[in-house]
Structures are given as C-alpha cells and as structure tokens.
Amino acid sequence: MTYRPRPPSLLSRIPWWLLAIGLLFVIGLWAITADATYASIFRTLSGGVVTTLWVTVVAFVAATVLGLVVALARTSNVRVLREIATFYVEIIRGIPILVFLFYVAFVAAPAMVGAFNWLMAPLIGWGWMEPATVRGFDFVWRAIFALTVCYSAFIAEIFRAGIEAVGRGQLEAARSLGLSRWQCFRLVIFPQALRTILPPLGNDFVSMVKDSALVSALGVQDITQLGKLSASSSFLFFETYNVVAFLYLTMTISLSLLVRLLERYLDRNRP
Template identity: 55%
Template sequence: MPAPANKGSPSGRKDFPWWLAVAAAIAVALGIAILVSDIYGQVFATVSQGIWITIWVSLLAFVLASGLGLLLAVMSLSEHIALRQSARFYIEIVRGIPLLVLLFYIAFVGAPAIVALWNFLTHPLQSAGLFEPLLVRDFSLLWRAIIALTLAYAAFLAEIFRAGIQAVDKGQIEAAKALGLKRVQRFRLIVMPQAMRTILPPYGNDFISMVKDSSLVSVLGVVDVTQMGKVYASGSFRFFETYSVVAYIYLILTISLSLGLRWVEQRLNSRD
C-alpha cells in the first residue's frame, strides 16, 4: 500500500497560484496608471474602441469554425472513403498553411474569386435588372478576415472533435444500437455528451488562441484592438505606452477565459 503523500511534497499540496498574483498586481498597477495618467488614459480610450470588434470576430469565427470542424470530424470518421479522404485533404492542407498566409489568400484571392463566381451565376438576373453586379470592394475586409479564421481553425477543431469522438467507449455505442437509437440520436445523446469531457480542454484552449490570433486581422485594416493601437502609436510615437495597453487588454481577455475554462473543468470533474 503506497504511503500517503506529504503535504510538503509536490504531489501532496496544491501550489498557490503565485503567477496569478503577480499578473493581478501588474494588471492593477497598469489599471491605476490608466486611471491617473492622461497619456495612458488617452491611449486606453482610443485602443479600447476596437475591443468589441476583437470579441465579435473571435466569437463569430469560432462558432462557424466549430460547426465546420464538427462536420469535418464526422466526415473523417465516415464509412465512405470519398468523405474520409476529402476531410483529410482539407485538414492536412489547411493546417500546413500559416494563418497569416491564409488570411492574405482568402482576402485577396478567395474573395475576388467568390465575387466572380457570384456574378457568373447571377448574370441572367443581372441582365434582367434584378441584381446589381457585385464588386470586390463590396466584400468587406471584416468578413474576409472572419472567413479566413473560420477556415483555418475548422481544420484544428476537426482533429479535436475526432479525437474526442473516438475516445468514447465502443461498447456504449453498441448498447445504444441495441436499444434501437438511430445514428443521429446515438451521436447526440450518447457520443457527444461523453466526448465533450475529452474535447473541452483543447477546445477552450483553441478559443483562447482564436482571441490572440484575431489580432492578425489588423493587417487588413480591420479596426480591432491591435489596429487601433497601430494607428495611435504611428501618430503619437508613444509605442511603449500604446503596446503596453494593447498587451494589457489581450491579457485581461485571455487570462479571464483561461480561468473560466479551469472553473468549468473543475465543475465537470467534481460531478464524476
């Protein structure tokens, strides 16, 4: 019988989150600086205008990516070879392209191609005066960025969903078949509720990564937090103050999400 772990041993105690205490102290100090300093206050007032765009882009792109990723995961586990190979092709190709390159490709190659295809398909209706020709500039840069993030993260989320689904005990699926549940019912009532316990940690981590990677949309001129910081810094030459505030905002968002994810995981584990 193994001896009980000592409280002083690494395995027998719960470490105090000193990293969180230090991070909170820095956050409080910078928050006070924003309140009492005219410079930091002005920087924050300018940069914070992009917070809602950052949140909107991250949430919408992640929801769309989750739907597409789940579809790809189901396809990759399909009995039909065409579906499996199509899903693997998409996942491997997209995962091999840097996100910034994919962002540029969708924005400056994919969007014009979509516009050209739309105009080709609706040409008869345009000739009849029912539709106006769509111009490339009518395809907003914000939506180009959202589509790029969606396509990129769908490939990563597909692997997370696939691993979670495959982790479910096959015996439970067979039992559900014996009870007469249809495939959709088995997936909704048996597979996904159990798979979510495996999926949740990496799924939440990918959402945090999405919030950080949403800063890349600033290269297209989308007015998120990073873009507002770039504009202010280039005009005022206060790079230290500006990017300190930008980093502060992103850290508040990501650390809050990380702590929330840990709380959810602990609640799920406490039910076991």
C-alpha cells in the same frame, strides 16, 4: 492532546503566478486611471475591443460548426468522406494563418465575387440586381471567413478525438437497442465526448482571441490596428503597446481562468 494541523490560509492556496498576474493587472489599471497619457490611449483603443470580440466570437462559432461537420466526415464509415475531410484538415493546418488570411482576402474573395456574379448572371442581365463588387466584400468578413476555415481544421481534430475517446462498445450497445446512427451520436456519443471536448475547445477560443490580432494586417480596426495607428501618429510606442498588451492579457487570462474552472468542474462531476 491530539495535534491538528492548521488549515492552509487563503493566501497560501493562491498560486504565485496568479498573484503576479493580479499585481500586473493592478499596475496597468492604476496607470490607465492615474496617467492622462495612458488614459487617452486607452480611450482610443477601447473601440477596437468590440471589433476584436466580434470577429473572434463569430469566427469561432462558425469554425465550431464547420469543425464538427469535418470531424463527423473523418469518423464516417464512407471512405470518400474520410479522405476528403483528412485532405482538408492536413492542407489547412499546414498553411500559416497569416498566409491564409492574405490568400482569402486577395485571392479567394475576388474569385468568390466572380463566381457569385456568374451564378446570378441572368438576374444581373435582366436588371433585377446589381453585380457584386470586390470592394463590397468587407475586409472584416474576409477576416472572419479566413479564421473560420483555419480554426475549423484544428477544432475538427478536437471533436474527432472526443468522439473516438468514447468506447466503441457503447455505440454497439446503442445500436443493438435499435437506435439509428444519428440517435446514437446525439444521445450516447456526443454527451460523453463533450466532457473531453470542452476544455481544449475553450483553449482554442483563447488562442483565437490572440490570433485575431492578425486581421490588423488587412486594416481591420481591431485593438492591434488602432494601436499601430495611435503609435505611429503620437510616437508613444512604449505606452501604446503597453495598453495593447494590457487589453489582450485582460481578455485572454480571464478566459483561461474560466477554462480552468470548467476543467475542475468537469473533473469533479465525472462519473
């Protein structure tokens, strides 16, 4: 009689850390639905979820586009472009995000408004348009601009690593077939680099969800800012920050699991 090992059960295949996280989620959800205090705090903070996701998505899309441009400049054959792009990446990555956020909000924003008014001086002088004001530059957009610039430097390195991971022989073969440099990038290099780029790009998106909490320093009404206001008015610091942590963990862990699934899918379908 041949012995056949029993296949592992579904419970044994689930990681213990995931079970622990699931238990924490159930406890948090139960507290919000069963406890009136937690339910009230959750309703107060739920409005900040939309702001947090809005800031994160807009800034990440813009940072991805800008990061791709910088990465192309870093891999360019033109030395001037490479040097400028490298200077940009090294400077931005060397400044803490919170410091850069303050710099953009209180230094760069007034300078940008002043430059805009200077460029539009003829139209303003003829009365065809009103001069821009610093107050008219919303803090949400200042925060989005700061996150875009900061994360574009990190995303540029992800794109550069993915592009350089593709064998140079494939580029030479594509060029020998008569393809232009843009066609080589679009049809040969980028589709292969995308497999390397997507997982770390997803991890950067998760990181931006967490780093978006820094925009509360500018008074943007995200989850963290609403949590600070709620806790300072009710003195329920323990309950309030439990809900704040629950909301951030729900978003970040859900996104992290999606990134893990994406990595497994790409590994299974790797040629």
